[in-house]
Amino acid sequence: MFKDLTLGQYYPVDSPIHRLDPRSKLLITLIHIIALFSARDFLAFAVSAGFLALWIALSKVPVSYMVRGLKPIIFLLGISVFFNIFWTKGEVIWQIWGIAVTKEGLIQAAWMALRLVLLIFGTSLLTYTTSPTELTAGLEQGLHFLNYIKVPVHEIAMMMTIALRFLPILTQETNKIMMAQMARGADFESGGVVRRAKAMVPILVPLFVSAFRRANDLAMAMEARCYHGGSGRTRMKPLKFSSADWIALGGAALYLAAVFIV
């Protein structure tokens, strides 16, 4: 009946990576990003690619599925390659109407593209292998220390939890309101920008009203269930580091060291 909306396209299989603590995965993703941006030569990139390949193989997420995930950023990739090719100064190898393609430009563009692809693969693997709920728990418990510098970690995590729960509901609701206004002769397709923007009013007003009503209801329901912020709360599913987590983190540390050494 409805689209199964999961943010970040969680790929539900059982793999060693899926079973890792979300906090380790967050940390490893961070290590991967640092490693990628400090990689300067071919060998470092090879290490990085090798690590990622192992990571992907362990995660059981099909490569084709990951490649499909690249689609939305092809445009971005194209732009950065374009600028790198034409705007890097150096040894000219080809020239047309005063625009020069340089050797350095080509090399830079290739590195940039490779770096971006490795980056996207690495970070999307996090969302492929970690459900939004786990991710939220990981962020809340992993970033707990930020509480000491007055970052409301629990509140942010609670907001994420609620957003995850209500986004699909509000999406369905938007569809429904749109249909209902179309049944009253509303036209969302024709006309210029101004007219189309105006045509959104009959959708946005009811949607906001409904979102506020839901927020109100939810706040009431949460209070009725003794919610009073993060203090004094226990956890039904506390995160625990297992030996697999230590192994994975150890591997990631080796990876980072390798990138720096080579």
Add this chain to the structure above:
Amino acid sequence: MLPNIDRKAFFGYHYSKCAARIYLDCPISGRKGKVMQDIIRTEHLVYEYAVRNDEDVVESINRAVDDVSLNIREGDFVAILGRNGSGKSTFAKQLNALLYPTGGTVWLCGKDTADEENLWTVRSSAGMVFQNPDNQIVASIVEDDVGFGPENLGIPTEEIWKRVENALNAVGMTAYAETSPLRLSGGQKQRVAIAGILAMQPKCLILDEPTAMLDPEGRREVLKAMHELNEAAGITVLLITHYMEETVDADRIVVMQNGRVRMDGTPHEIFSRTDEIHAMGLSLPQATELADRLRTAGLPLPQGILSEEELVCELIRIRPGQETAAETAKPAQTPETAGRTAAPAGPEASAEASASAHEHRSELALSHVFYEYEPGTPMAATGLDDVSLTIRQGEFLGIIGRTGSGKSTLIQHLNGLLKPSRGTVSWNGEDIFGEKYDRRALRGKVGLVFQYPEHQLFEETVLKDVSFGPKNQGLPEEEIRARARHAMEAVGLSEEYDERSPFDLSGGEKRRAALAGVLAMQPEILVLDEPTAGLDPAGRSRLLQTLLKLKNEGIGIVFVSHSMEDVAATADRIVVMHDGRVEMDASPREIFRREKDLDAIGLAIPAVTRMARRLAAEGCPADPDVLSMDEAVQNILTAWK
């Protein structure tokens, strides 16, 4: 009760106070002492709130709860009845300290709810379930949500798991522990919400219209869960509802009006006072209503009949003499043979009659329509499966079927909002998905009123909102106004509503304003998806009257409903949907003769029909074909006198 809470942190300095210590040391579960007899006690409870105008100046003070003194015994199942705005919900919210009294006192398990140091004990011992199942589930996984309350209470992890397991088990939702709430039905979601409260191990469960947004099946599930908890676990249940049938098994009924308690007694006592109930705009359970009308007309029936069985037994007891019975009783007909022999007012006949004044009758036809959701994906699902159907202007067509049977999908095809995967939809012979067909114009001819249509109101004033449709049709200014006014008049909204904000109206008024918004386009066929959902009895009957009036003015009505009583009382013809197919398409009489077939697909027959059939089966001279209350009264009176 709250073993792991740092009481000092919660209750602050008050904790050291002597009085507070006495309360805290008396465990909620303690059955010792007189206090525990009454789990809830209110004394001269008053709740007032200020109504402010646009400039934030207090315009008036509204008294939502007015001097309520009520004691509720531990272990009771208490139903609270009352019209919308009678103060039921406001009263309920006082009981677990979601609102605080303006005057008077509320004690829960002997604790004053207004005392801040009791807050968490009060809230965890009186759990509250709300109307909208979606808006009270916090987490995206069922078990996580059930664990939310205990987490807040600071219960240790292993204990939370135990509680979650028990709570899900108690409402029969164990199999769904790891499911997303998005995949659950309304009834299942409400049961999860109840489990979420149970996990806090409350003494008392307060449910604020928990069944209002559910289909009959969901309603039964939730009602069953509530009764089981009450009986097996001894949990006190306070049920606020608009469905009279849900209250007959209660230990006690409290009826509220204008913030006051008007009646208080057993179901038997309350439903004996039929005149007062009607005067308050409430209705009676079907069996009570029928018994009451028969008694008023002179049959010797006792007061306070609540169930169908009771009434049937009583009527058998006073059945007319054996000889007369043999004369009047029809030969025992099986429903099937009856269907073939007598074919009264069929669809043709009735539609003909009601639309005789019209020269031209528009016609909407679906021919072999198939619809598939998300074709080509793993989520693909059949919405409609070979549906052929003709709807004519001037007829009143009822569509019944369980949730998910394709009713809503079907009606979105009627004005071209959904495009069939295969098959055609045609309006007066023209394919509405033909090239260049103006579907926006069609939507003015086939008006579609969605479920909870008041959720689409958006303008500053009611008149402007109602004008939205005609404005989209590109009519001149005066015509728009005239049509909007006419439509508002038709639903009973006078001129004084013109300039009011649609958001300030009551629930029933909003519903009618939204209906006017579609009527203003002057449709020839009006399609409504469960237009009475969530209304109180008075609002429901008012809306049905409006629909009948519109039909008499020559508009075709397509009425999707879960209420067999409503459909039987209004429709000329009924379409039964099941699994995306049209399972039956005939007159109400023929449809409801097929009780067994309906039962097989999870549908019931109207209560009066069911009672008449039981009587006929017992050899009483009752007509098993009666459909409405009026018919049943007529029939039984003539036969029994």
